[in-house]
Amino acid sequence: MPVLVMKFGGTSVADLARIRAAAEKVKREVDRGHDVIVIVSAMSGKTNELVGWVEQTSPLYDAREYDAVVSSGENVTAGLMALTLQEMDVPARSWQGWQVPIQTTSQHASARFVDIPRENIDAKFAEGMKVAVVAGFQGISPEGRITTLGRGGSDTTAVAFAAAFDAIRCDIYTDVDGIYTTDPRITSKARRLEKIAFEEMLELASLGAKVLQTRSVELAMRYKVKLRVLSSFEDTDDNSGTLVCDEEDIMESKAVSGVAYSRDEAKMTLVSVEDRPGIAAAIFGPLAEAGVNVDMIVQNISEKNYGTHTTAVTDMTFSLPVNQIARAQKALEDARTSGSIRYDELVGDTDVAKVSVVGIGMRSHAGVAAAMFKALAAEGINIKVITTSEIKISVLIDRKYMELAVQALHDAFALDAAA
Known part of the structure; x- marks a missing residue:
């Protein structure tokens, strides 16, 4: 059988x-x-x-x-x-x-x-x-x-x-009765997806969507196991829920399939770190040893005048879970005390959120980033950090604008309409 x-x-x-x-x-x-x-x-x-x-x-x-x-x-x-x-x-x-x-x-x-x-x-x-x-x-x-x-x-x-x-x-x-374009509690326009690719679901799960556990999606993608997410509280049939499957099983994809968010984010910046080979390893090595999960990283290089000479310095900014900020501070302060890194100031911000758009259609659609930034600008939302991958764009913003950002992006990419 x-x-x-x-x-x-x-x-x-x-x-x-x-x-x-x-x-x-x-x-x-x-x-x-x-x-x-x-x-x-x-x-x-x-x-x-x-x-x-x-x-x-x-x-x-x-x-x-x-x-x-x-x-x-x-x-x-x-x-x-x-x-x-x-x-x-x-x-x-x-x-x-x-x-x-x-x-x-x-x-x-x-x-x-x-x-x-x-x-x-x-x-x-x-x-x-x-x-x-x-x-x-x-x-x-x-x-x-x-x-x-x-x-x-x-x-x-x-x-x-x-x-x-x-x-x-x-x-x-x-x-829940499937996987939605975003959290229905934030926008009533959220739409249940009939199908979603493994890669998209993996990104959404890692970016804050809590319908499926990340490891389960990784395993399903590796072994080509078709997943179906559906409600245990409703009558279901073969067309119920959302099917998580290979990209090849999806006929046509929109540029963006979903908007994810993570509320429990923090941002840290090391100000005026000496810019030299190996500095990134010297910073993120102690963080890794302390069990800090670093996500988005931005480096800004400039010069600092010490009177007799000018030295290249960098401001290193990264995001992390808000409940790990004390651990990160201790790891970096210990690294400075030991002399492995030097910086002028360590600035933490615990009032940020991450909002992301995800879609395998980004591979063949140009202008997704521009449309995303334009939608956020129209709502007066300032972007603090940006990261991208082949099928994802994430931004770090002030937490008070998180729901507004999700709604604006959902509308900007017309996610309430089927492909």
Whole structure:
């Protein structure tokens, strides 16, 4: 039988009624002739509760025991889903990560997949099982310990199973009915996309869109797994939701497919850094060692007069998550104290936001940057930093203008209209 992977997030299995509604969707696919692998998250709010218990018990906790505790939420959901399907006369059984076994690395709380052997589940399918309900977010290390994959890991589990079992598709059921041109809470003109390319979805996910976890999109793109995002709270058919697929599967693309934003951004500038070979490494090396995620970088070179001589200096500006600014300040101040870098001043700005336009159509459409900058200028929005890639343009602006910028760009590129 063809295999279909179905993943249900926490809100989709928040209580017994929702688990039953999800099970009815699974039964419908079984009745259509599929063998189904269901990946489940913990019931809504349960993982946060478990994490809280761990932190209250042991602030400096053992990561191995952390994983043992927080992985239990998915185990509960898997068992309840299997029981519900059995009550519907659907042959189903639950699988914890170690029973598959889902083989991962040893990095607790952020493990990565090594292998998903098919033999155990295939054997049960051959015996008549129609649904394997697998606890997402977890696996087993080479040392035989339970591991977890980090937040959003159930999405990644679903894609990994779809790749391992050559599934016809991986359906991600969530609390939204697809992927939109932008956040519908910001503009009512946001439109659900029928299809979006892997590259576009990867950019949107990394730039702030929270529908899919970034690692899951990376995995889907690598193994050419077709993803479909759809609502668990609505009746669905083959045309529901948004299909994430290869660029070749999309007939025609607009220049811009979506507008993403990230509110929790900060900007730092090192003023009058000596301009010399290796200065960028001297700045960003300590930041990397401190675990600071640097994004946008701008360098402005000028000259500084020291009376007897003139020296080339540079102002180095970069963006980073706002919750990492204290860590970045300490790393750079330590680097200055050690003498590895010299600068006059370190200026931080925690009141900025990043707004981005994304689209594979940029490869064949000229003038996207000009249209973007013109739209922002018309609203009186000043741009602080700009970065570009082949299918993305991002700008850093004052946070108070973020929603206005999203609305203006959505209108400028007519994203409310289909291609």
